[in-house]
């Protein structure tokens with residue numbers, strides 16, 4: 268079987284060079300038509316539903332076209348495993364980038380956050396949410412931020428079939444909102460919450476919420492206030508981050524508002 272996705276020798280993937288892996292997939296470097304470097308993400312046996320997640324991601328990404336979103340190149344099945352091909356980004360993930368560039372100049376942090384907000388604004392304008400915004404799901408290449416891993420993306424406030432109406436939570440614990448921890452379906456404000464935590468990480472060098480203290484940090488919001496206060500961000504940026512991560516008061520409800528605030 269030959270799948271027409273711009274990749275030569277689909278049946279003959281060599282898949283020697285692994286460039287990443289996640290809970291649901293292994294990611295390899297490949298070469299497509301015209302020698303274009305590709306990333307091929309293949310369902311792994313580590314997670315049930317990994318085929319469905321890759322197919323979901325392929326379905327979502329094939330309808331998106333934005334400079335700060337990973338470019339879809341094709342998808343299909345190899346033997347019984349679903350795969351997704353995207354344009355290869357030669358960069359590092361945002362978590363490693365922050366570590367390597369800490370303390371990051373505020374102008375650079377704002378530029379990266381604006382780019383991610385622009386990608387989110389575009390996704391939200393299509394009635395979708397990313398639902399797994401996290402430092403490991405953003406790549407940085409030549410000062411450009413590229414959003415990837417749309418495995419859990421879906422129309423706002425809906426569940427994926429196997430989430431059993433919120434019984435199972437899909438996402439990255441450190442960046443997940445309390446509402447989602449309690450089983451609510453993901454919304455635009457949950458993406459903005461995650462972006463607020465990412466923004467904060469740029470001024471602290473580390474994740475605000477670690478996986479094991481997710482709930483404590485959410486329930487005792489004073490702790491999150493302390494982390495924001497103790498960061499190296501300017502007062503204006505601290506105030507913006509608060510509006511992104513706290514749901515009460517004059518919080519930000521749209522990604523556009525973040526871009527506007529950072530102008």
Ligand SMILES: Nc1ncnc2c1ncn2[C@@H]1O[C@H](COP(=O)(O)OP(=O)(O)OP(=O)(O)O)[C@@H](O)[C@H]1O
Pocket residue numbers: 286287288289290291292293294305306308337353354355356357358360403404406415416417418
């Ligand atoms: N197009 C690409 N170019 C370069 N690297 C990529 C690309 N796509 C994925 N990667 C690398 O592979 C890693 C895993 O990819 P991805 O996050 O899509 O997989 P996942 O299994 O859904 O991860 P998770 O553990 O978040 O569920 C990324 O963090 C990134 O380092």
Ligand SMILES: [Mg+2]
Pocket residue numbers: 289403404416
């Ligand atoms: Mg990922």
